[in-house]
Amino acid sequence: MPTLNWIGKEKVVNHHRDVPFKVLEHQYGFTAGKGESPESTNSGNMIIHGDNLEALKALLPKYEGKVNCIYIDPPYNTGNEGWVYNDNVNDPKILKWLGDVVGKEGEDLSRHDKWLCMMYPRIKLLHQLLAKDGAIFISIDDNEQGHLRLLCDEIFGGGNFLGNICWQKKQSPQNDAINFSDMHDFVLVYAKRTKQNRVDLNGFNRNLIPKSEKQLSRYKNPDNDPRGPWVSNDCTSNKTRNERPNLYYPITNPNSNIEIFPPETTVWRYDMITFNKLLKEDRIYFGKDGKSFPRLKLFLSDVADGVVPTTLWLRDFAGDNQLGRRVFRNIFKDIESDFSTPKPPLLISRILQIASTKNSIILDSFAGSGTTAQAVLELNKKDGGNRKYILVEMEDYANDITAERVKRVINGYGEGNKAVEGTGGAFDYYQLGLPLFIGENKEFLNENVGVDKIKEYIWYSETRSSFEKTTNGHEFHLGDKNQTAYYFYYEIDKITTLDLDFLSGITAKAEQYIIYADNCLINKDFLASHNIVFKKIPRDISRF
Template sequence: MTELNFKGKEFVYNHHLAVPFRPLMPDESKGIGPVALDGNLIIQGDNLHALKALLPLYAGKVDCIFIDPPYNTGNEGWAYNDNVNAPMIKEWLESNPIGIEDGLRHDKWCAMMWPRLRLLHELLSDTGSLWITLDDNEMHRAKQLLDEVFGLDGFVATCIWQKRFSPSNDEKFISTTHDYLLVYAKEKEVWARGLIPRTREQLELYSNPDGDARGDWASDNYVSNKSKNERPNSWFPITRPYDGKEIWPSPTAVWRYSRTQHKKNVAEGRVWWGEAGLNDVPRFKRFLSEVQDGVVPQTLWRHHEVGHNQGAKQFLKKLFPELDDVFQTPKPLELLLRVLQIASSKDALILDSFAGSGTTAHAVLEANRRDGGNRRFILVEMEDYADRLTAERMRRVINGYDFKGTLRTELLRERLIWRTISNAGELAHKVEAIENLHGHEYDRIKKEVKDSELIVTGEKTVAERAEGLGGTFTYCTLGEPVELDRILSGETLPSFDGIGSILFHMATARAFDPSAMRPDDFYLGNTEGQHVWLIYKPDIDWLKTPESALTLSRAKAFAATDPDSRHLVFAPARYVSQKMLAEQNVPVEFVPLPFALYRIDRS
C-alpha cells in the first residue's frame, strides 16, 4: 500500500502513545442533570488529550464518529499545539497560527491529524464508522492517512454534499458549492449500516393505476441484457393476454425470468402489459409493501435533503440573538441527522472531537425525539467557546430557549417534474389535505416554488420560548496528567478508579467497566480469561507499608476467585517471587508500580 509521507511523520507516528492520561474532571454547575461519565459528555480541552482520557472507559465502544476538523484553507488561523519532543516540531510551535503563506501547512495538518486518527480508531467499535467533512484543501491527503490507519478495506465511500444552494459570485474561477464526507468503517463487512427513508421522488414511482388490491406498485424490467447464447433457457415466447400474440425477446436479450418463474408471475398477476394491455414488452409489478423500508444511501447529498451552511448559520443566530458574531462555519442539523440515519442505531454512542457549535449533540437529541431512541453523545472542544457556545447550545436545546421570530417546519417538498405538472389537480389536492390536517398547528401555511420544487412550510410566530428536547449532559475539563513515577513519592495520588481505569486499559486494550470494580478487594475487572487487580490506596503512608505488597497468601486468594483464569496484579511491591508462584501453580503475574504503565506499553 502506498503511504503518505509528510514532514514530521517520524516524530508523530507513535506520539499518541506518549500522550499522558488525564482524568475527566466534571463540573456539575455547567451540565444538566447528575454527573455521569457514562452519559452525554461535553469535554473542554485539547482533543488529543481528551481522546486519550476517553480510552480507559470507551475503547472499542463508540459506534459513530463524526468530525469536522480544520479544512486548512490558510484563512482559519488554527494552531499546531502538540507537544512532540522534536526540535522541528518545537520550531513549528513558534510559528502559529498557520496561515496561507506557511509552506508547511499541509505537513502540519497531517502531523496534527495522525495521532488523533490513531486514537479515534482505537475508540471505534468493530461495527462502527468514522465520518469526516473536508474540502479540496486536504481531502486527498486525509484519504491517504485514513487508508493507512484503517487499511484499504476500511474505505466505504466519498459522499458529496451540496453546502450551498446557489453559486458565489465572489469566486475567482469556479464557485465551489460542495464539500466531502469521507466514510470509513473499522470492519466494513460487519458495519451496521442503516437505510434512509425513501424520498418523495422515489415514492412517486409507486402508484396503482389498475386498482390492485395489494396496493401501490412500481414496474421493473422484464428483459435482461444477456444474450440467448449466454442464457438459452430464458429465450422463449410468452403470450400477451389481450390478443394472444406470441412475444419474443430480441435476439440480443432474454427474459429475466425462467419459464417456470414466468408462469408463477402470470398466476400472481405480476406481469403488466400497460393500461391498454398492448405493450410490446411486459413489465414486472413490484409492490411497495414488499420492498424494504428504506433505500441504500447514495453518495450525492443535495441541500434540500441535508441542509446547507447558510441555513445552519441562520439557525444559530436565532438560537443566540444576543451574539453579534456566532460560529462562522456550523454544519446543518439535517446533515448530521442523515449521518445518524445511516450510521447509528437507537442506542448508539456518537463522538465528535472537533465539536464546534455542537451540531452533532443537537442531532443526537433530535434523532432520539423522532424515533424514541437512547443515543448518547460525547463532544470535545478545545476553544474558549466550549462553555459559552457549544455547551450553551445544548442547555438551550434541552431546556428550551427564549425566541422571538418565526419557527418553520417543512411539510411538503415536491419536485416539479412533468408527471407532477400533468397531475396538477392531484398535487393541489395533496396540498389542500396538508392545510386541512396541519392548518390549526401553525399561524399560516406558506406555499412557494423554488429551484423547480414546490415547498409547503408551516410557519408559527413565537414570542416567548421554543420548546426544549429534554435530556442531560455532564460538562468536564481535563485534570493534571496521571504520572505513575510520582505516585510513591506522594506528589500525585490519583483515585483508585482513576489509576485503575488506565492500568486496566493498558493491560487489556479494552474499555474499563466501573461497575465491575471492587476497590475494597483491589479488583478492577476481567476480560478474555484474565482478571486484573490493583493493590493501591491513595494514601502515601499506606503505600509504604507491607499491606501494599503482593504476598503469596494474597496471590492465592486472588487466584482462588477463578482458578482457571490468569490474574494480573499491579502493586507497589511484592514479597513473593514469580518463580515461587509458578512452582505452586498460582496463575498470578506481578507488575510493579510505578513502572507498570511503561512495562505494559512496551509490550
C-alpha cells in the same frame, strides 16, 4: 499502495503513545427541564472541554473499541484565520504543540506538513476508539482531501476505504470566483474493518437510507390491488436475441389475445415459466386500457425499507451551509457569534442513519458548535433511539456555544412559527484535568487526581476494559477478568507492602493474582508457586 511522507512524520507516527494521560473532571450535569446540577446525570452523554488529542487519550479506558460512529469536521487548512474555527495550522496552540513534539524541524514545515503532523496522532487515537464494526466520517475540502485519503489509507488500511461522499454545500455558484466556484465538500468514509465475506460478523454493516416522500409518492394503486401500492418496472433486459435465445418468445396479452414480442435488440427479463407464474399472480400490468406493453408490478410491501446510500449528497438530501446557518441562528438569536458555516444537522443525521443503530455511541472530537449532538438528539426523538454522544471541543466557546446549543436543543428553542420543541435528554460537562503521571520522566503518580481515577487507569492498562467498582468486600480488590484477580494495594498517606498478612485477606479464587503495592516481602519462589505476580507502584504501571 502509495505512501505519504512529509517533514516531521517520523516524530508523530507514534506520538499518540506519548500523549500524557489526563483525567476528566466533571463540572456539571444538565437534564431537560431541571437545568444544571453538580451531580452526574449518568446519561452517557458527554461534552468535554480540552485539547482533543489529550481528551481522546482520556477516553480510552472506558471507550476503546466501543465507539460505533465517528464524525469529525477538522480544520480544512484553508489559510483563513479570521473566523471562530481558526481554520489554519498557524493557530498558536497548534504551533506550540508542533514545537514541543516536532522540535526545531517544525520551523521549516509547510502548512500541509503542519496539518498532517496535527492530524496523524488524532486519527490514530480515533482508530483505537472505533468499534470493530464502526465507521468514521471526515468532512474535508480540496485543500487536504488528497493528503487525508493517503493518511487514512495508512492508518485504517486502503481496503477499509468505503467511499468519498461529495456533498453540495452551496445552493448557487459564486459569480466572482476566480477560476471555479466551489460548490461541494467531501466526506471521507472508512471502516475499522470491512466485511470480507458474509461469515465475518465484525465488519462494517451499513444501513439503508429511509425512502423519501418523493420516492414513496411513486407508488400508486390504480387497479386497487389488495397487496397495496406499486410501481411498474420494465420487463425486458438489455441482452440480445442471439445472446439469450431462450428469453425471446411471444407473450399473449390475456385482454386482447395479441402476441407480444420484445424489441429485436432486447429480450424478456424472465424465462417463459417464470413469466407465466407472474402473470397468474397478477404481477404483470398491461396499462390502463389493458392493451399496452407489459410491465412488472413492484409492490412497496415487497421492496426493502430503504435505499442504498450513494456518494452524491445534494442539498435537498443532506442540507447545505445555508441551512446550517439558519438552524444555528434560530437557536442563538440572543448571542453574537462568528460561526459562518456550521454543518446542517441533516448532514449528520444522514451519516447516523447509515452508520448507527438505536444504541450506538457517537463521537465528534472537533465538535465546533455542537451540530452532532443536535443530530443525535433529534434522531433519538424521531425513532425512539438511545444513541449516546461524546463531543470534544478545545476552544473557549465549548461551554458558551457547544454545550449551550445542546441545552437549548434539549429544552426547545426558537419563537413563533420557528419554535422547535425540545428533544429531552441529559449530558455531563467535563474539563480536561490533571495528568496521572508527573515528574521529569513521568515517574510518579499524581495523587491529586484521586484514587478512583488511578484505579480506572490500572484496570484499563491490565484488561483493556472499563472499570467498575468491585463488591466482593476486599478494600483493594479491583476485579476479576479471564481467571485473573487484580489487587491495587495503594494508600496515599503510607507505603504499602505485599506480605503474608495481606495475602491472608484474599478470598477470591482465581488461576492468577496480579497485585500492585509499593514493596514486596515475599520471595519469588513463593509468588510463582501460588501464581502471584507482584507489580511495584509506580514503576510497573503500564503507560499507554
